Amino acid sequence: MALKWGICAAGKISNDFCSALKTLPEAEHEIVAVAARDASRAKEFGEKFGATRFYGSYEEIAKDSGVDIIYIGTIHTMHYPLSIMMLNAGKHVLCEKPMAMNLKQCREVLQLSKDKNLFFKEAVWSRSFPIYEQIRKEIASGSLGDVNLVTAKFCIQIMNKERIKNNTLGGGCLLDIGIYPIQLAAMVFNELPEKIIASSTVNKDGVDEDGAVILRYKGGRMASLVYSGKTHDLEHNRCSIHGTKGSIEIPANFWCPEEAFMPSGRYTNDLPIGPVPYNFVNCGGLRYQADNARKCIQAGKIECEAMSHRDSEILYTIIDEIKSQIGLKYKDDE
The missing domain is CATH 3.40.50.720 (NAD(P)-binding Rossmann-like Domain)
Structure with missing residues (x-):
C-alpha cells in the first residue's frame, strides 16, 4: 500500500x-x-x-x-x-x-x-544517500583504520537572499549550510566532541555570514569545518575523512554527492530527474530519505538509523554551543 x-x-x-x-x-x-x-x-x-x-x-x-x-x-x-x-x-x-x-x-x-x-x-x-551509507560501512569495516580527521567546506553565495539576511526568519548561514559539515563530522565520530571552537562574522542584522568550526574529540581526533555564504565555490565543496590506514574523498557537493572515493573503490549515486524541474543541485537524491521513511514506518519504527533521534540531539547540542560562542541568537532562543 x-x-x-x-x-x-x-x-x-x-x-x-x-x-x-x-x-x-x-x-x-x-x-x-x-x-x-x-x-x-x-x-x-x-x-x-x-x-x-x-x-x-x-x-x-x-x-x-x-x-x-x-x-x-x-x-x-x-x-x-x-x-x-x-x-x-x-x-x-x-x-x-x-x-x-x-x-x-x-x-x-x-x-x-x-x-x-x-x-x-x-x-x-x-544521510540517506547510498554514498553516505557506504561511508558508514567503510568506517565500520576498519578499512580506514582509526579515523582521526574530518575536513569539510561548504561555500555558496546566499547572503543576498532576503530570508538569509533576516534574523527573525531564522536567517544566517549556520542553520542553512553550516549544518551540513557539522552533521558529517557528527556522523563520522558518532559522539559529542570534548571541545568546540567556533569563529564567525555576525553582521549588524544579527545573522552569521560565515564560520570556521573545530570539533575536538577524545583521543586527539578532530573535525575542521568551514562554511561561507559570501563565497561561491560550488564545484569544490568537498570533504575528506582520514584514518590511520586510508581515507574517503568526496570531491564535490559533499552534502548531495554524485561520487566518492574510498579504500574499497569508487561509488556513485543514482540521481534521477523528476517530472518537474529542480531548483537545487542533485535533488533527485531527495527520494532516498522518502523511501527510508516508508521502510521505517512499515517496520513500525519511530526513527531512522541513518538520521536517528540521537543524531539530531548531538547536532543541536553542537549548534547551540556554536551559537553561544559566536553571539548568534534568535527569538526562539530567549
Whole structure:
C-alpha cells in the first residue's frame, strides 16, 4: 500500500522533494494533499504532482485523515511548531532541516514522537544517500583504520537572499549550510566532541555570514569545518575523512554527492530527474530519505538509523554551543 504524503508549503524545496518523490513507484508513495498559506497556491502546486486535496492552512491538512505522513518544507522558524502540530494530529513527520531552532525545541519534538509512537525524522537528506551509507560501512569495516580527521567546506553565495539576511526568519548561514559539515563530522565520530571552537562574522542584522568550526574529540581526533555564504565555490565543496590506514574523498557537493572515493573503490549515486524541474543541485537524491521513511514506518519504527533521534540531539547540542560562542541568537532562543 502506498504511503500517503501531505506536503506543508509550496516553495522551492517542497517542489524538489515532490519531484524526486515522483521518481519512486506510485504503488509505494502517493502525494495526496498540499497545504500553503494560500489555498490557490496550494492547488496550483499540488496539481503538478497529482494531489487532489488543497488547503489554505496547515491546521486543515493536520485534520486530513487520509494523510499518513507530513513533509514540512516551510521556513526554518515554522519547523518546530508544525512538527508539534502534526505529531499531535497523529501524523508521521519528515521535517526539513533544521528541525528546530535550538536543542530545547529539538528535544520537545523527539519526546513527542516517542510519546505518540509516531515516526519522526529530520530531513538531513545527505544521510540517506547510498554514498553516505557506504561511508558508514567503510568506517565500520576498519578499512580506514582509526579515523582521526574530518575536513569539510561548504561555500555558496546566499547572503543576498532576503530570508538569509533576516534574523527573525531564522536567517544566517549556520542553520542553512553550516549544518551540513557539522552533521558529517557528527556522523563520522558518532559522539559529542570534548571541545568546540567556533569563529564567525555576525553582521549588524544579527545573522552569521560565515564560520570556521573545530570539533575536538577524545583521543586527539578532530573535525575542521568551514562554511561561507559570501563565497561561491560550488564545484569544490568537498570533504575528506582520514584514518590511520586510508581515507574517503568526496570531491564535490559533499552534502548531495554524485561520487566518492574510498579504500574499497569508487561509488556513485543514482540521481534521477523528476517530472518537474529542480531548483537545487542533485535533488533527485531527495527520494532516498522518502523511501527510508516508508521502510521505517512499515517496520513500525519511530526513527531512522541513518538520521536517528540521537543524531539530531548531538547536532543541536553542537549548534547551540556554536551559537553561544559566536553571539548568534534568535527569538526562539530567549
